[in-house]
Amino acid sequence: xxxxxxxxxxxxxxxxxxxxxxxxxxxxxxxxxxxxxxxxxxxxxxxxxxxxxxxxxxxxxxxxxxxxxxxxxxxxxxxxxxxxxxxxxxxxxxxxxxxxxxxxxxxxxxxxxxxxxxxxxxxxxxxxxxxxxxxxxxxxxxxxxxxxxxxxxxxxxxxxxxxxxxxxxxxxxxxxxxxxxxxxxxxxxxxxxxxxxxxxxxxxxxxxxxxxxxxxxxxxxxxxxxxxxxxxxxxxxxxxxxxxxxxxxxxxxxxxxxxxxxxxxxx
Amino acid sequence: xxxxxxxxxxxxxxxxxxxxxxxxxxxxxxxxxxxxxxxxxxxxxxxxxxxxxxxxxxxxxxxxxxxxxxxxxxxxxxxxxxxxxxxxxxxxxxxxxxxxxxxxxxxxxxxxxxxxxxxxxxxxxxxxxxxxxxxxxxxxxxxxxxxxxxxxxxxxxxxxxxxxxxxxxxxxxxxxxxxxxxxxxxxxxxxxxxxxxxxxxxxxxxxxxxxxxxxxxxxxxxxxxxxxxxxxxxxxxxxxxxxxxxxxxxxxxxxxxxxxxxxxxxxxxxxxxxxxx
Numbered sequence: 001x002x003x004x005x006x007x008x009x010x011x012x013x014x015x016x017x018x019x020x021x022x023x024x025x026x027x028x029x030x031x032x033x034x035x036x037x038x039x040x041x042x043x044x045x046x047x048x049x050x051x052x053x054x055x056x057x058x059x060x061x062x063x064x065x066x067x068x069x070x071x072x073x074x075x076x077x078x079x080x081x082x083x084x085x086x087x088x089x090x091x092x093x094x095x096x097x098x099x100x101x102x103x104x105x106x107x108x109x110x111x112x113x114x115x116x117x118x119x120x121x122x123x124x125x126x127x128x129x130x131x132x133x134x135x136x137x138x139x140x141x142x143x144x145x146x147x148x149x150x151x152x153x154x155x156x157x158x159x160x161x162x163x164x165x166x167x168x169x170x171x172x173x174x175x176x177x178x179x180x181x182x183x184x185x186x187x188x189x190x191x192x193x194x195x196x197x198x199x200x201x202x203x204x205x206x207x208x209x210x211x212x213x214x215x216x217x218x219x220x221x222x223x224x225x226x227x228x229x230x231x232x233x234x235x236x237x238x239x240x241x242x243x244x245x246x247x248x249x250x251x252x253x254x255x256x257x258x259x260x261x262x263x264x265x266x267x
Numbered sequence: 268x269x270x271x272x273x274x275x276x277x278x279x280x281x282x283x284x285x286x287x288x289x290x291x292x293x294x295x296x297x298x299x300x301x302x303x304x305x306x307x308x309x310x311x312x313x314x315x316x317x318x319x320x321x322x323x324x325x326x327x328x329x330x331x332x333x334x335x336x337x338x339x340x341x342x343x344x345x346x347x348x349x350x351x352x353x354x355x356x357x358x359x360x361x362x363x364x365x366x367x368x369x370x371x372x373x374x375x376x377x378x379x380x381x382x383x384x385x386x387x388x389x390x391x392x393x394x395x396x397x398x399x400x401x402x403x404x405x406x407x408x409x410x411x412x413x414x415x416x417x418x419x420x421x422x423x424x425x426x427x428x429x430x431x432x433x434x435x436x437x438x439x440x441x442x443x444x445x446x447x448x449x450x451x452x453x454x455x456x457x458x459x460x461x462x463x464x465x466x467x468x469x470x471x472x473x474x475x476x477x478x479x480x481x482x483x484x485x486x487x488x489x490x491x492x493x494x495x496x497x498x499x500x501x502x503x504x505x506x507x508x509x510x511x512x513x514x515x516x517x518x519x520x521x522x523x524x525x526x527x528x529x530x531x532x533x534x535x536x537x538x539x540x541x542x543x544x
Binding site: 005011017065069071086087089090093095096097098099102104105112142146203205220237243 | 294297300305357359362366369377381395417425485500507519522
């Protein structure tokens with residue numbers, strides 16, 4: 001029973017990935033020469049750093065934005081709760097291409113965001129939002145936010161509220177109850193959400209390509225470009241291998257942190 | 268003392284609740300804002316993107332009907348999403364059933380394998396798959412994209428089926444087998460009714476994912492198998508026209524239908540389990 005799925009994934013996932021890693025080693029007379037090229041050219045390293053930095057900022061912003069929202073959803077009852085869950089699930093079911101396209105409209109030089117800022121007198125003339133890392137970050141936060149909210153809701157709805165009351169009755173200030181009891185109890189959700197968002201953010205292509213442009217190239221954009229523009233498969237393989245190993249290392253680290261229950265990351 | 272009168276933590280006092288409520292509305296508006304912008308743009312009388320639109324027209328939808336390319340891309344996307352869904356459900360369900368009944372020692376690495384495609388950047392999967400599919404002489408065929416999309420569809424079905432299968436005690440199948448049912452009958456009459464909600468939501472997820480997927484499509488589709496996201500992507504680099512907004516609105520409508528179906532079967536499933544108990 002296990003044979004068909006395992007064979008399928010071995011043939012169409014494991015072997016292709018092994019092949020990418022093998023191709024990245026390069027010709028036998030000069031092994032690892034591609035990696036030397038990657039390291040020698042600051043462009044690629046800067047781009048990797050930019051990718052990691054973006055993933056980090058996006059994860060933090062998502063966490064800060066999602067935590068109170070998840071709290072409200074986990075404690076809402078009846079139709080309010082259902083309405084809020086639908087509002088969170090709807091973006092999750094809509095295409096990433098279309099959502100990024102919507103941001104492209106919003107961030108136009110004479111688009112709604114600029115108009116709004118002008119109307120509020122926060123800016124004197126339209127500002128350039130597209131082709132900046134700010135646009136990329138806002139777009140990515142928008143797309144990844146549900147992945148942070150859902151695990152948080154899951155762990156928040158499991159919190160036993162009598163524990164909070166007990167701490168409160170025993171004299172803890174509300175802030176202390178929050179920090180020492182509530183936050184600790186919801187830590188698994190925080191870790192699950194952060195790992196999901198961070199790891200997904202590392203591989204982002206559509207949103208940064210559309211909103212950030214070539215000047216703000218992420219790792220995935222470089223890999224795509226190496227193939228479709230330069231037709232340089234060894235380079236693409238080397239860059240892929242670096243991104244792949246980074247992702248796997250992070251995945252395993254987070255899995256260890258959350259106690260190895262990988263399946264619960266998503267539910 | 269009633270439960271509500273003790274502000275148990277910093278967020279649950281009356282002031283805290285009001286603040287959380289107001290804040291949540293803002294964040295939810297942020298989540299829905301881009302979706303809310305696309306539909307009005309598709310009805311704009313202006314060919315340039317101007318918001319709010321100066322006037323209203325259905326012209327862009329008629330335009331869409333006159334360009335066969337969009338229809339062909341939609342048919343391609345459906346011809347890819349449907350087999351992807353079936354294949355993902357078959358493989359994902361088999362894997363979930365097997366892993367669910369296997370010892371702890373093997374369950375870990377197998378779960379890791381089944382979920383791996385979900386965690387890996389699609390660009391890496393695409394780079395790896397391309398030469399493999401060329402070796403199999405599958406380039407520019409539906410099969411190539413279907414295989415690629417099934418790789419990322421299997422984990423979705425695996426997760427949803429695993430979740431519903433975890434609630435099925437092994438003793439039930441055992442009972443069926445001792446009573447003389449063969450493996451297939453035990454599955455068909457005992458296990459399947461209990462996991463079908465998981466299978467259905469996995470199927471919807473796999474379908475929606477395939478229908479939206481861009482990266483694998485960029486690498487694995489040819490001129491004859493161009494999918495809808497790929498066509499949108501190509502058009503985006505040309506010009507931002509309301510025609511695109513019209514396409515986007517239609518796809519959004521489909522997403523709403525899919526989400527509604529998922530919610531409906533989820534609710535139906537919940538009700539059924541309640542009645543069974």
